[in-house]
Amino acid sequence: MDSHGRWRHVHQAVLMTLAFGVLTHALPSCDEASMPQVPSGSGAPRCGLEGRVVLQVLGSGGPIADDGRASSSYLVWHEGRARVLVDVGGGTFLRFGESGARLEDLDAVAISHLHADHAGGLPPLLKSGYFAPRRDPLPLFGPSGNERFPATDDFVKQLLDPEVGAFKYLSGYLDGSSLFPLPVTVVDAEATTPSRILDEGDLAIDAVGVHHGTIPAVGYLVTVAGVRIAFAGDQSADDNAPFVAMAEGADALVMHHAIPEGADQLAHLHATPEQIGETAAQAGPGLLVLGHNMRRALDRRDASEAAIRASFDGPLTIADDLSCYVLAP
Ligand SMILES: [Zn+2]
Structure with a gap:
């Protein structure tokens, strides 16, 4: 199903991840043969060096632990530097280190x-930042809240507030007194018109609200050096025209392969493969990357591919943890 061409995987990392998944499911006991072989963080290959602008999938899975994949997280590399981190699901801490990325290089977290x-995965990454030689602010973007979810600034306060934060010992991030500042920008999840939330030099980030059941959610467009x-x-296919318009002609479009074709009872939360294909056909990306790959969907990957191919005939790939896609040579 993978499409090759000018996009190239780091095969070593992909094969490692496949081996990890197979071993985890075939040999659940903790004997020596079942121990996954993972690279150490130091000296790990940096896929960012593969090209000028590279998309790396840190976590290619969803919320279920025994799917054998880290939860959602993505890095945008530019000239060997990890510039933007998108999503910080569980497992980001480990995959970020394995990727060779450095916290002091990031321009934004969305x-x-x-x-x-x-x-x-945000708290463990911030704990790691305690040891990073960074002093510059790290802008953090996230959605507004509703009655069931805090706005992103409240979420960060609930973690870091010096009085009531669960991790108050890391409260230095709030005022920058002892740690690098973490300025939070709340993105209106109800917005139906994309807004530019960051515009600095060769980096821009646009955002627009997307439909994910009753959960406030936004989609992002990251532009680095013109890529x-x-x-x-996570988004259903409901009311996705603003996101499709924002994503039109993107060099890569990352969508989430959370449910198999026919799982219509979950379609208020996630796009079905057929809807992924329709969305991609409308947006016309140079490459469609499937992340958030849940086992229930991967078990029917042939049906997923057929459903996507009913509408979209461009390059298509299913990501693994640490997969890399070179978008500009
Ligand atoms: Zn979700």
Whole structure:
């Protein structure tokens, strides 16, 4: 199903991840043969060096632990530097280190929504930042809230507030007194018109609200050195015209393969493969990357591919943890 061409995987990382998945499911006991072989963080290959602008999938899975994949997280590399981190699901901490990325290189962190498999990896990453030689502010973007979800600034306060924060010992991020500042910008998840939330030099980030059931959620378009990468996040196919318009002609479009074709009872939360194909056909990306690959969907990947191919005939790939896609040589 993978499409090759000018996009290239780092095969070593992909094969490692496949081996990890197979071993995890075939040999659940903790004997020596079942121990996954993972690279150490130091000296790990940096896929960012593969090309000028590279999309790396840190976590290619969803919220279920025994799917054998880290939860959602993506890196946009530019000239060997990890510039933007999109989503910080569980497992980001480990995959970020394995990727060779450095916290001091990041220009922004953008969270699509506050489900744990998209935002729950933030505290451990911030703890790691305690040891990073960074002093510059790190802008953090995320959605507004509703009665069931905090707005992103409240989410960060609930984690870091010096009085009531769960991780108050990391409260230095709020005022920059002892740690680098973490300025939070709340993105209106109800917005139906894309807005530019960051515009600095060769980097721009646009955002627009997307439909993910009753959960406030946003989609992002990251533009680095003229290369445009659209991140759908979790979204159903409802009211997705603003996102499709924002993503039109992107060099890569990342969509989430969370449900198999025919799982219509979940379609209020996630796009079905058929709807992924229709969305991609409308947006016309240079490459369609499937992330958030849940086992229930992967078990029927042939049906997913057929459903997507009913509408979309461009390059298509299913990501694994640490997969890399070179978008500009
Ligand atoms: Zn979600």
